[in-house]
Amino acid sequence: MRRKLAAGNWKMNGLAAQLAEIDALVAACPAPGCDVLICPPATLLAPMAARAAGSAVAVGGQDCHRNASGAHTGEVSAEMLADAGATAVILGHSERRADHDESDAAVAAKTEAAWRAGLLAIVCVGETEAERDAGQALNVVSRQLAGSLPEGCTAANLVVAYEPVWAIGTGRTPSNDDIAEMHVHMRKELTARFGEEAAGMRLLYGGSVKPGNAAEIFGLSDVDGGLVGGASLKAADFAGIVDAAG
Numbered sequence: 001m002r003r004k005l006a007a008g009n010w011k012m013n014g015l016a017a018q019l020a021e022i023d024a025l026v027a028a029c030p031a032p033g034c035d036v037l038i039c040p041p042a043t044l045l046a047p048m049a050a051r052a053a054g055s056a057v058a059v060g061g062q063d064c065h066r067n068a069s070g071a072h073t074g075e076v077s078a079e080m081l082a083d084a085g086a087t088a089v090i091l092g093h094s095e096r097r098a099d100h101d102e103s104d105a106a107v108a109a110k111t112e113a114a115w116r117a118g119l120l121a122i123v124c125v126g127e128t129e130a131e132r133d134a135g136q137a138l139n140v141v142s143r144q145l146a147g148s149l150p151e152g153c154t155a156a157n158l159v160v161a162y163e164p165v166w167a168i169g170t171g172r173t174p175s176n177d178d179i180a181e182m183h184v185h186m187r188k189e190l191t192a193r194f195g196e197e198a199a200g201m202r203l204l205y206g207g208s209v210k211p212g213n214a215a216e217i218f219g220l221s222d223v224d225g226g227l228v229g230g231a232s233l234k235a236a237d238f239a240g241i242v243d244a245a246g
């Protein structure tokens with residue numbers, strides 16, 4: 001039985017004043033029925049981890065460099081994330097693939113870096129609207145999985161997040177049938193490559209998840225929780241999504 005995961009991605013949002021939302025989330029989720037993770041901007045990681053210490057809310061990073069340290073101005077390593085209190089890191093988000101030209105190979109290298117630092121890697125995949133319209137969604141995700149996942153993926157070190165690019169921040173979501181089809185497809189691909197281990201890997205859906213649609217989406221075949229952007233910024237909204245996952 002896979003324990004569901006409700007993961008929040010604050011993206012480039014949040015100043016110190018917003019740490020009050022973590023206090024509220026911790027108070028609202030004393031004993032959640034799923035794993036709960038918030039990935040703030042790097043500037044808030046350490047203070048957020050300190051405030052969430054001892055609670056059911058874990059914190060994670062939004063990206064990491066492939067190297068542990070060195071002359072890479074502006075970058076943050078997986079070791080630094082772990083040092084700041086992170087237990088997980090989002091990798092290969094479509095915004096990073098688009099804004100920073102991250103290739104599948106770069107995402108695979110970052111995944112290995114995350115493991116080196118003891119972090120859970122949450123690897124994102126997903127098609128554009130043009131790719132879906134062209135009937136290529138399954139193929140695109142297969143290709144991304146093949147290139148972005150290194151050897152050695154296990155249920156304990158990997159989560160895959162399916163985020164159709166056109167559903168992110170738009171209020172639009174695929175049909176339930178399309179979400180289920182993709183998740184079943186991903187499980188099949190992961191099983192072909194990683195064998196029985198794939199049965200325990202958690203597959204998240206992301207893209208316009210809200211308290212109002214979370215329970216329905218999380219109830220679909222092979223959907224093991226969500227990666228949530230906008231609706232993770234307010235504790236009241238995210239607590240509703242945590243409830244839906246539990």
Ligand SMILES: O=C[C@H](O)COP(=O)(O)O
Binds near residue numbers: 009093167228229
């Ligand atoms: O990482 C989160 C996703 O990009 C989803 O964002 P959203 O919930 O604001 O659509």
